[in-house]
Amino acid sequence: MLKNSFILAILIAFSLIFVSLFISYEGNDELSNLGKYYAENGVQEVGAQNLVTSIVVTYRGIDTLGEVVILFLTAAIIGFFLKLSKKDSKNGKRVEKLREASEILKTGSQALVPLIFMFGMYIFINGHLTPGGGFQGGAVIATGFVLMMIANPVQKVKHGVLAFVESISGFSFVVIGILGIVLAGGFLDNHILKLGTFGEILSAGAIPIIYSFIGLKVGAELSGIVGSFNEIQAEK
Amino acid sequence: MISPIHIITIALGTAFALGFTGKLSQKISAFIMLAAVGMLTFISAQWVYAFYSGGQETIQIFTAGFKPPYSVNLQMGYQEAVISLMINFVGLLSGIYLFKTLVKQGKNAIAVYIILLMGLNVIVLTQDMFNLFVFLEVQSIATAGLIVLHKKKHAVSSGFKYMVATGIIAGLLLLGIIFAYYFTGSLNIQDFINANMTASKGGAIAVFLILGAILLELKPFPANGWALDVYQSAKPGLSAIISSASGTAVLFVLYKIAAIGSFDSYDLLANLGIITFVGSNLLGIKQKNAQRLLGYSSVGQIGLLVMIIGFGPVLGDKFQFIAFTIVVAHFLAKAGLFWLAGIVKKDNIKKWSALRKKPFLLVLFGTFVFTLIGFPPFPSFFGKWELIMVLAAKSNMIWVAAILLGSFFEGIYLFKWLGYVIKGEVSEKKTIKVPVHKIIPVAIVGILTYVVGFFSSTFVEGGDIINYLPLFFIAALFFVDFLPAFVKNIIAIAGMAYYGYTFLPELYEKDLLRFIFGTIFIGGGILTLIAGFYAKGKRQGFYPAALIMFAGLGGIIQAENMLQFFFAWELMTLGSYILIIRGKRSMPHGYSYMLFSVAGAYLMLIGFAMTNAQAGISLDALSMITSHANLIYLMLAIGFMTKTATVGLHIWLPGAHAEAESDVSPMVSAILLKAGVFGLIILFIAMGAESAGTNPILYILGWLGAITALVGNLAASFQEDAKKLLAYSSIGQLGYILFAFAIMTHLGWLTGITYSINHFLFKAVLFLAIGAVVLRVKTHKMYEMGGLIKRMPLAFIAVLIGIITLSGVPPLSGFAGKWLFYNAVILKGWYFQGAIVFFAGIIAFLYCFRLIYAVFLGQLKDEHRNVKEISIWFIIPIYILIIGIMIFSARPDLILQPIGDAIAGYFPSETLNWNDTTASTTLGYWSGYRVMIIIGIMFTILFAWLALFNRKSKKVKQFNIVYSGERPERPETTHVAHNMYAGYNKALGLLVAPFITQFWNYMSETVKGTAGFVRRVYTGNGQTYALHIIMYLVIIYLIVF
Amino acid sequence: MTNENKNHEKFLHEENKIREVKAPDGSIIKVDPLNDYFLDDRPEIKKPKTNKIVEKFLNWSRAESLWVLGFGTGCGSIEIPPLMTPRFDAFRFGVAMRPTPRQSNVFIISGYLAVKTLKRVIRSYEQMQGPKYVLALGSCTINGGMYWDSYNTINRLDHFIPVDVYVAGCMPRPEALLAGFMKLKERIKAGRGEGANEYAEKFDWYKANQKKIINDWNMPDYNW
């Protein structure tokens, strides 16, 4: 209790930082320079309807690359951690048999999973047009996987397939980036393809392609992570 | 030119592509990875080369083809290239080192590894704040992943702590970034810098959060428990990367973004850095776990670097050099040490003695340790030198003191560790396995420390004239260490002789004082090396160490500026330390020797720095000091006095000299101590004759010298250990010398020089002779010897002449010193000090007699009936020295007259006059030559007289003594040698009660106790660590705002 | 050590038996305490100077400077200290006490001599530098006196060391002792104080007598 009140005191002191930050915050009445630039030039330069997307994929593409890398890392780490614990569990640990899912869940999932996948793909393909994108789409795809897993707990996640998808999409992402250097202004430049007509699905240069790869990759990775966690859980 | 962007593409491409190699073997994946890392290294190397060869401008890489701040840009400049090369290089080596582990863990681990390197590269290169954040996260997640690789339980839990801590830090960083964006409307670091955010309070807080978060990433003390756990539990190869590569990278980030703050924030950084440096090193003292110890050291070093960054604006154009050398030293040494930790596989530093079976690794280990502490010729030496010079020039003396204090703490545990390695008991029979792929990186890093050290010296003012030739010679000798000892001995002697030949004749013309000391150093060195012929076998490590010491001594003589002097001084300390710890039980003594030396050297450094700030780097500048002169002189004097073992600073000496090997003792006692004397001479010359009457320092030193003489001699009288007795005697003799020089008159100086020459001659004789005897009888205890005159007459004669010279009895040269001394004292008016010294001089008789009696006279012990005369290799140098004594005794004018003329330049008044062989002062006169002749004649007559009466004397055996009608039973019970001066001890023993030892013990206990107490903040609980982070920020916040 | 003494070995002290020690270089050294530590030479006969005048002068100086070994062997030693008091003041006659046999010339055997003491007496006597003189005090030294049949005292001192002057009585007073000194002086001046040479001459006989009495003979035949 003493310890907690001490922590509380520290946190209150810590909040002082926030209070001063808050006091200095006055809200915005207009865009910042950066925002203004993107708002004014984003359409011409990138050609994506969704400005956030153009920032995420092109202007700050390298951040996104980092993001993808983080997911990849997480998946990889969890992957080999899983492998390690599998090695441990080989000697003597018994895998508990899970209860089967109900019929409704099974049937429902069979119906829903393709739809969910479709939806996810829609989201990332339209990332430059709508408030969506690779990450969101990937996440949606992963939910499909979760649903599959809940519906059919015994079935093993096919890590091999996921890893392949992941690798190929990641690799393609990098290749596109390099193409940006070769064919256009710089790494991850989307001008390797024509910008196309503003507002169409095949517009904004390479953004749809990149976003698709990101979507696939994120989907595969998240699915892999969830799957791995599930397996680790099962073994514990 | 390959664009730096390809560092990212290659790394990521490889990482992602590893997914395809599912069916291929893990080994191939690992090789692909190594090739990729090699490629990265190549890219950065070519950039470094491009910048190095000049003409290359710093370039910006715009991603996505847009200019910043609208897109993320990477910057490749000289600094970035170097740091990135360092990261990739250590990554490559660590990759080789971890090869097997990575192969075993599979391609996921390999991918994580390469991504870690990529992340580090990007945070160095990027110019965008948010991008920095992203890749900081990349590297911390990758690190955490690799920590977990070591699937032990505590590794996983430390990974957890690491993630919690970095998670919170990242959150705070993000908060800072977003508010910085709010206030500046940009994410580019350059824009941040230009925006002057600190003007408004909100902006200042944003800056505070950013800088604070980056600082926290650097594991500042005490909010760094999480990091220490990581160092401790991660795989050593990984710890190497975390410590050297990650540390360096994040440091660079801090350097990069430090400018977004105001000048105050630099100050703050400096403060926090130094707190970390001192605090962390303090805690290291109590640490037993090798990797955790290295963790403390890492944290400390990084703290120092943070401080340097904080001082960036102050350091000006020296900043790059200082920061670079210290970073590189830390980087190389830490990587090497962590890798070694992986090879040794022992947690407890006490068990590292296993390393001793591998001499090569041992040398590497020593190299790294000395690199960390900042010994020459390693780069950190030059870095620290410059740092302190500059700080002193800006009169930041408290900082200098703090830096040196921290370094000293670091020295404490590193030398302790080194001691365990070199001298600890090797309990296990099994030697450690050393796979080739693990040695290669360590070896490369080890060699690099030398290379970088060599090159960094050329950038320091005054460093370009350091004579590296002896060092190369020594290095060459090190490589032929497999030769038998006598071959190496010949090489060493030849080398020494040539070395002496290169500078001594020239010196004779220029500077007689230096010539005298140079001759003592080099000539004495050669003589004592002759004794080295006795050794059989290979005697590994002896010759390089001895020659390092002599090179240092030679360097001191030749030094023209303070850097050279200090360089040589440290070199000498290094060599002598290694020599001393070669003795069987000399480890604790060598340890305290080193600590005292280091502390003394640091004081000298401060003195030099303050001088340099006022008058330049030349040694002559010492006499041109304008302010704080006495403080500087005092510090220099204390520095030198640690080497001359003046009372209070003497406790290292007896053990160190006594336990050293037989031919090392004379080196360190007769020769090495003179280095301190030489330093004092330089100091006194600088103080000038006019200060003789006025300067309180001289007065204090005079008293100190007198007390040292008394205490040293008194303590020597109560020793049971022959070599210890001689060692204490050295303390006393050095007390005389200090006193004589502190008199600061012509006569005083002559006295000092006479004493110095004498002490060199007789102490070398005595130590050689006693050392040789010890080799024969295999004990140091005097009461276990006795009666050896019958077995070793030559040794006896040598010791006899030695002690007659020592005690200053006419006709031998010791008296010259005493006579001069009397005249000097009375003319100076230091009567009471003089009386004390005189008292000490008489006490010398006590131990002299004890030495010769207990060893050579009295009863021969049964077990020594068949011992042989001391080795011929000892006899030769001994008798050469005795000839020297004789010449100096008969004709002291030959040497003293020119010296007198030489120092008359400093002290024109009250000189000694020579009339043929008679010396006279205003007080008295004396003719060594005549005294010798008269005594010689008298002695002959008396000898003839007694021979006439006793020509038929019956030679009897050892027990033919009157024993009150009884017979003695055993030699042991008939030999009075133990506790010989019991009555005296009763009367005056209280004067030598080990107050000083107790004082230092108390000090060290206090420091350890503090360390132990402070260490309790590290509870091992992740939440507590997280709390520390928050508290750290809060406290700084409360202080700053 | 001669063969006949071998059977005395059982009386020997543990300390005096042969032992082994280890030298620093590891070799084993055998130590025989009875033989190794002592010089084992026989005493030599030292003839007086042939020049009569010189010899006479020297004898005079020897006689006038009698340094007595301060070794009280028996009850008679109580009579020696008064010699130095103002009443008798033996200093007048050049008599002085010396604490060590090396520096003394006169050995006063004061009264009965136990066998145990005899050993010490022999040793001390042999360690004195010749010419040396023995002054036997009291009847016990002549024939055993009241202890003539004691199991533990000797009867005739003559059989063990050469005696110059006997002072009879039980006990003789200090005056008698002084008289003995005077007698001794006369004897020396007359050139008859050659006890040391006599001892050397008849060395074997003396030794045989001594060894007959002393069982634990743990010293060399002659103590240099």
Next chain:
Amino acid sequence: MSATMRKIGARVAGRYGIPFYQPWINIIKLYSLRDSITHGVMFYLGPIFRVSGGVGIFLFMPLIFASQHFSNFSFAGDLVLIMYFQFFGMLGMALGAGEGGHPHSAIGISRGLSQFTTIEVPMTLAVISIAIQYNTLSISEIVAAQQGGILHWTLFTNPFATVAAMLSLLGAFGHSPFNLVKAPNEIPIGPPTEYHSSFLGVLRTNAAILHVIEAVLFMNLFFGGAGNWFELIVKSFFIYFWSVFVGIVFPRFRIEQSVQWFLKIPLLLGVIAIIIFM
């Protein structure tokens, strides 16, 4: 001279005492002894060192003031030389006795050296004080400065130094109360316990010389030196008498007692002597 002293001692004790020529007889006797043994080279050389020391000091000391002939070899060195040359003999003696292998010798020497260290302290202070007073270390010059009447003697011009030095003289002579070194019956005769016949003769010769020398030295330093032989003998006699007198009156000190004693009163006096002339 020592004979006279002992006679005085005897008279004090109510005895008649020895004849004045007794020491000479003793020495002749010692030389005339027929046997001698030696323990080794150093045992042999010890007395030679000892006498060299004694005679050496004698040779380096001016005896009669302003006499060309009896200044001996004092041109070779001064007071410091003499003070240090005392040690030469001591050291030789100690070594010779040491080789004798007799434990008593060693005990005696250790005591002697211990005591000697502290004896020399007041002595040194006194000498320094004199050197300051006369601004010279040359004995001849010191004597010269004391000429011209009894009141010019150091005894009166520098009483504290004189007293300090005289006290240390007690120790230097080794008479009671500072004769534990010899302790005749505890460690028979101390260092020379193994010496005999001609060795002892040499030693005793030397002892006689040394006593004279010490007395002469003190005479030169504190009592105005001697202008002729008569003065020399009378003055040195009284100096010697002083130590004998004290020796007869006081009992013996233990070694630590004497060490401490010398570091108390005489030391204080010496310090005062210096302070006066600083």
Next chain:
Amino acid sequence: MKYFSLEYISIITGFLLVVIGIWGILTQKNIIKMIIGFTIFDTGLHVIMVSIAYVRGKTAPILDDAVGIKDVADKIVDPVPQALVLTAIVIGLGVTANVSLCN
């Protein structure tokens, strides 16, 4: 009462969430609760970021028909922090996943 407008309310919420998250991290013994604390902390940060991006009375930065492509700058909120949030969310996910993995 200007503090009752949207941006202030959301930023205060953000701060509160951050503090609550830290409280959770520091005090909870249950690891799952700690991790939840982490997510709350992250969420708080994201809310703050979005609040920073908010420009009074403007709409999302998607240039659909409702916004048009002319004078965009006057119509939309700042897209940059939003892009950053997107990244930050994923990073938070990675961190959280790793934290939870390390148990």
